[in-house]
Amino acid sequence: MRSGTVFNSLLEVRELSWAYKRDFALNNISFSLYPANRIGIIGPNGAGKSTLIKVLLKIHKPPLNSIFIKGTDICGLTQSRLAGYLSYVPQIAADPGHFSVKEIVQMGRYVYGHCDSSEDKQIVESALGALELSLLQNRNIAELSGGEFQRVLLARALAQKTEILLLDEPTNHLDMVQQLRILRTLKKEQQKRGFSILSVFHDINLALDFCTHILVMKQGQLISFSESKDLFESEILDDVYQLKFTRVKDRGSHSQYLIASLR
Amino acid sequence: MKRLSSLKIIYLVLSFGLFAIALLSVWFGTAEISFEDVFKIIANALFRTDIFSVNHTSQIIVLQLRLPRMILALLCGASLGVSGSVLQCLFNNPMADPYVMGISSGAAFGVTLSVISGLGLPFLVQLSSFGGALLSVVLVLVLSGITGKPGQSLVILLSGIAVSLFFSALTSMFMYLNQEQAEKIMFWTFGSLSGANWTKCFQIAVFVLPVLGLLFFQWKTLNLLSQGDEAARSLGIDPPKARLFLLILTSLITSFTVSVTGIIGFVGLMVPHILRLMMGPNHKTLLPLSALGGALVLVLSDSISRVILSPSEIPVGIVTSLIGAPYLFLTIAMKQKVRIP
Numbered sequence: 001m002r003s004g005t006v007f008n009s010l011l012e013v014r015e016l017s018w019a020y021k022r023d024f025a026l027n028n029i030s031f032s033l034y035p036a037n038r039i040g041i042i043g044p045n046g047a048g049k050s051t052l053i054k055v056l057l058k059i060h061k062p063p064l065n066s067i068f069i070k071g072t073d074i075c076g077l078t079q080s081r082l083a084g085y086l087s088y089v090p091q092i093a094a095d096p097g098h099f100s101v102k103e104i105v106q107m108g109r110y111v112y113g114h115c116d117s118s119e120d121k122q123i124v125e126s127a128l129g130a131l132e133l134s135l136l137q138n139r140n141i142a143e144l145s146g147g148e149f150q151r152v153l154l155a156r157a158l159a160q161k162t163e164i165l166l167l168d169e170p171t172n173h174l175d176m177v178q179q180l181r182i183l184r185t186l187k188k189e190q191q192k193r194g195f196s197i198l199s200v201f202h203d204i205n206l207a208l209d210f211c212t213h214i215l216v217m218k219q220g221q222l223i224s225f226s227e228s229k230d231l232f233e234s235e236i237l238d239d240v241y242q243l244k245f246t247r248v249k250d251r252g253s254h255s256q257y258l259i260a261s262l263r
Numbered sequence: 264m265k266r267l268s269s270l271k272i273i274y275l276v277l278s279f280g281l282f283a284i285a286l287l288s289v290w291f292g293t294a295e296i297s298f299e300d301v302f303k304i305i306a307n308a309l310f311r312t313d314i315f316s317v318n319h320t321s322q323i324i325v326l327q328l329r330l331p332r333m334i335l336a337l338l339c340g341a342s343l344g345v346s347g348s349v350l351q352c353l354f355n356n357p358m359a360d361p362y363v364m365g366i367s368s369g370a371a372f373g374v375t376l377s378v379i380s381g382l383g384l385p386f387l388v389q390l391s392s393f394g395g396a397l398l399s400v401v402l403v404l405v406l407s408g409i410t411g412k413p414g415q416s417l418v419i420l421l422s423g424i425a426v427s428l429f430f431s432a433l434t435s436m437f438m439y440l441n442q443e444q445a446e447k448i449m450f451w452t453f454g455s456l457s458g459a460n461w462t463k464c465f466q467i468a469v470f471v472l473p474v475l476g477l478l479f480f481q482w483k484t485l486n487l488l489s490q491g492d493e494a495a496r497s498l499g500i501d502p503p504k505a506r507l508f509l510l511i512l513t514s515l516i517t518s519f520t521v522s523v524t525g526i527i528g529f530v531g532l533m534v535p536h537i538l539r540l541m542m543g544p545n546h547k548t549l550l551p552l553s554a555l556g557g558a559l560v561l562v563l564s565d566s567i568s569r570v571i572l573s574p575s576e577i578p579v580g581i582v583t584s585l586i587g588a589p590y591l592f593l594t595i596a597m598k599q600k601v602r603i604p
Contacts, residue, residue, distance in 0.1 A: 057493070079499055079500055080499040082499075083497060084499070087497060088493075088497030096491070098544055099545060100543065103486075107487060107490065108498065110486070110498055111498060111499030115483070156498075
């Protein structure tokens with residue numbers, strides 16, 4: 001029998017190691033994701049952030065007894081069962097063809113074997129609405145801007161109605177307004193629907209602002225796993241990124257920022 | 264809403280077009296039978312009566328030659344159209360079809376082997392045709408995997424063409440070595456519906472229709488595969504497994520079609536390609552439309568092949584290639600943005 005905490009956690013990663021052609025891309029990683037958590041994964045290039053997401057999705061084959069969703073080893077789950085727990089917004093989408101916005105969002109429902117029931121329709125509409133895509137729903141996705149397309153992929157993941165949402169740099173290629181908007185929407189939906197988020201971030205300040213917890217990784221190792229506010233105060237990031245961070249707090253808005261400079 | 268209504272229109276146009284051309288193909292032919300007589304003959308057969316008196320020879324021509332030939336063209340055309348649209352998705356390549364990808368040539372080579380073996384075992388032709396088709400699929404996958412990153416559409420296309428040429432050469436070699444069987448084998452390399460009869464229709468219907476039905480139900484999987492492997496996984500399918508399953512089904516219907524009609528090229532390329540441009544890539548509609556469109560194009564091509572040099576006829580595979588090759592040329596030219604003089 002496993003301890004009670006295992007069953008409370010949605011996702012538990014236990015001593016996960018994963019090698020790519022003998023080089024350890026992930027080395028002995030352990031952490032847990034609990035309901036309503038927003039965990040950010042940060043770290044310099046080559047830290048293994050995207051690899052971790054891909055192993056969780058079984059895009060890379062995970063080792064036995066290292067990843068558990070609600071107490072079940074994901075190695076024993078079919079891809080379709082797994083997709084009932086995890087949804088995913090990829091970083092770079094392959095050329096998705098000339099589907100309409102609505103058709104892409106409906107794909108989030110395929111895992112349930114149907115996508116045209118009245119419940120499906122309502123879920124798809126609500127996902128489109130949440131990301132302000134209702135007016136674009138019949139547009140060809142090839143005609144959309146990068147920001148709009150990212151919103152479509154997010155709506156597809158929301159339509160999948162999973163308890164865990166994985167994101168790989170959700171704000172990549174977006175301008176600042178789009179970045180802040182998409183994160184605000186994501187936070188709103190997360191609080192409304194109560195799912196958990198595990199997301200790779202490139203921008204440390206966006207991660208600190210958005211996430212409840214932060215995983216810091218470097219060269220396949222987990223350096224620290226802490227609450228965002230604790231990480232802001234600590235010196236860990238200076239070591240990991242080999243940079244000098246200046247901490248700035250604005251008393252009016254309670255915003256806090258890290259300003260990086262080379263050592 | 265705009266797409267929905269245009270969808271209804273295209274279904275109507277294709278269905279009526281198919282119906283009209285099917286009727287015409289039963290009417291047209293070397294032996295002149297009046298349109299009225301065709302109706303009478305079909306009505307007699309449908310209601311199992313002899314209310315209408317018609318010439319006995321005409322009756323045999325319509326019921327035993329033209330009607331089964333039209334039905335066979337319809338079934339094979341549907342099979343080719345669906346195979347083409349599935350292959351175009353699986354290889355992420357708008358120019359894939361059973362012919363270009365070498366599957367038809369592999370199947371024809373399988374048929375050749377079974378013919379020269381001289382064994383008259385039941386279903387040997389179909390089985391060896393299926394074996395040849397699977398072999399060519401494996402070769403294409405291995406070749407494109409070795410020479411480039413899998414998924415690169417040009418590499419896959421070239422691998423398909425290489426495999427196709429290879430099996431055609433093998434078939435030619437066996438034809439040359441077995442001169443007495445050459446004419447029989449030639450029938451498969453050209454692609455013809457001239458040997459149509461109700462038994463062949465029945466064989467194709469029994470083996471191909473259930474697989475077509477199964478493929479129609481795979482529209483979700485096909486849509487997900489077109490989203491790239493990572494997204495497809497996160498949306499609930501295992502891409503390599505799904506691809507293998509779909510390739511086997513496609514090889515199955517292609518090889519059965521080839522075992523009856525021989526190689527009929529380009530129907531599987533043109534039909535889904537045009538329909539995708541018009542109606543979008545959603546396989547929920549693309550698959551049934553490709554079946555309708557493929558049936559229409561093959562029945563039409565077969566009618567052309569029978570009347571163009573009347574009283575003699577040419578194999579339908581020649582007609583589809585004469586239309587299809589320039590079409591392929593045009594799509595490549597347009598893709599490369601070549602100015603056509």
